[in-house]
Amino acid sequence: MNTADAAVPPELIALDAVRKSYNLGRHSESEVLHGIDLQVRRGEFIALMGPSGSGKSTLLNILGLLERMTSGSFRLDGEEVQGLDDAALTLRRRSTLGFVFQFHHLLPAFSALENVTLPALMAEGRVSRAHLDHARSLLDAVGLAQAMNKRPAELSGGMQQRVAIARALVMNPPLVLADEPTGNLDTASSAEVFALLRSIHAERGTSFVVVTHDPRLAARCDRLVELIDGRIARDESIAEGVEPAPHG
Template sequence: MSTPAPADTAVPLIALRQLVKRYNLGQPNEVEVLHGLDLRVAPGEFVALIGPSGSGKSTLLNILGLLERLTDGDYALQGQSVRDLQDQALTLLRRRALGFVFQFHHLLPAFSALENVTLPALMAEGRVSSAQRERARALLGAVGLAQAMDKRPGELSGGMQQRVAIARALVNNPPLVLADEPTGNLDTASTDAVFGLLRQIHEERGTAFIVVTHDPRLAQRCDRIVELVDGRIARDERVPPGAGQRG
């Protein structure tokens, strides 16, 4: 196993301690998917999460995103343990602290790009303020879609749709964005453009990213690689500067 990346002495953004996830608890077919993971991610890190299919990446990302509960161990987000939080508290924390970008953009086809970006604000507060709408406009401008705000997803290319999804993930200004194969459905040119945009956002805004990818080329463009194999961390190391071509 590789030497773990050095721990940050400040309060970590993410701290996992002996995290375990089991399914079908108490049943004959009970299965343990994650086996005692220890992991710390500092604010502002850009981390690639890699590993073969079935290694537990999606399960871990769902737990980090507060979409699934852990079975044993602990998970602290911004210093707050989430283990015993009730569903409503988890929902509020998710809306405040997390943004999500998925392989499939999950845009609502009947809504414009601008309306799709404002959805998290609408869900969080039940309304969209003028300030939030202006922030959504600014984000769409930042991802190169200033001229496409009123277009619906069906009028946009795949790369443009994913840019809308990235703007949507940022509209509530979360400290952490979880990206699950965000370029998995894109061609090479769009992949490079979208991944370069994630790096740009990270560098300009200090947003932390955890990016699940099967593409070793993209992993080398991150600052740190965490590899899962059979539900355990097999590698956790910094990427040497210049090891991958930066977008």
Template sequence: MADVLALQAIRKSYAIGTPVETEVLHGIDLTLRAGEFVALIGPSGSGKSTLLNIIGLLDSPTSGRLEVTGADTTQLDDAARTRLRGHAIGFVFQYHYLISAFTAAENVMMPMLVDRGHPDRQMEQRADELLDWVGLSRWRNNRATNMSGGQQQRVAIARALAMEPALVLADEPTGNLDTASADSVFALLRRINAERGTTFLVVTHNMALAERCDRIVELVDGRIHAERA
């Protein structure tokens, strides 16, 4: 299997060149292979969010090498990074960030609309296919505000898959859900991983969910403290 993500000696500092310069990531090495489902755990302040932002190409490392689907992102300009992010990486957050005035189908279409600039029938078909896949065909025309928390997160997952990304970054995707809904959403992520071969990196504080992943990576004080299968 090919590497979907490869980090080599990733460091991140803030306030560089000032008396309060602080390094928050200290030489991170991490590889995710195609089809892996990996949990990223660690205490608050360990650098998880900073690392996820760098992997998601929302921020840049101070030094080190970051490859996404074989592309060395440190050699890309902003436009190329944006294109790569839009096509190769999907995002699922703790809060769904759906557009409340839009229907479920319209929310799922948004990444495609941003990419192509105008709606078309192919986008609608893709949105319908994904909503069916996450079990929400009946709710395609419902606005986000007229759905339960679990349903909203399923729409967010469908949206994350709209561009068929190789990698999905999920930041506490079940954090706002009750136990039953959290279990259902996590089971959906695992099914997507198994049936579509999508690679997942899931940040979670829920150790019961982390133990259901293929591998657990623990981050402590900006360093990988441990990895275990």
């Protein structure tokens, strides 16, 4: 290993004893996450599962720097982020993280290409020729080369989610967080979108943390992290062909 390689942290994210509480008023609070220890290593494809109310969305929001934890340590690419102000967190989020949500959140008046370039516009105030070329190559990679100028209403649900995936990748983030990315799709489209995520992971080495309720999709990930009542109940590698038990 050379000096440059040694300087790169093996973990993109390292959480240590992370807790999250919400103030309920009158000196009362509810703790949703109870001392989470979690590492996300480079090149991993992780399924995050758990029953409703287990804290999955809260944990994903903390991983995405969308919510602040109440206590604990959060190192992102080797840097402690707990003490950073909102502006610094925004910069770290833009440079390190991509997001794919259950609802694609495409702007209806924008073409597919324009939607994909939005993160570049927000980050730099303009869309350069390089950004446009990269966005076109991403749309080509997700099978939408012929639909770049179409608006969301002209695309199927699966195609809209493919645009959202391209948008998540346009700034070349090392980690993509996906919250039920196939939750609103039919079975065939769901399988296609998930296969696309896996192919991007294999070809680009992008790390993924995917929230899913579908044990069939989780079985195609490399690692399963299961939350129950705000605690990690299981964190293990998934052997090929072994399907996690469905949750009740």
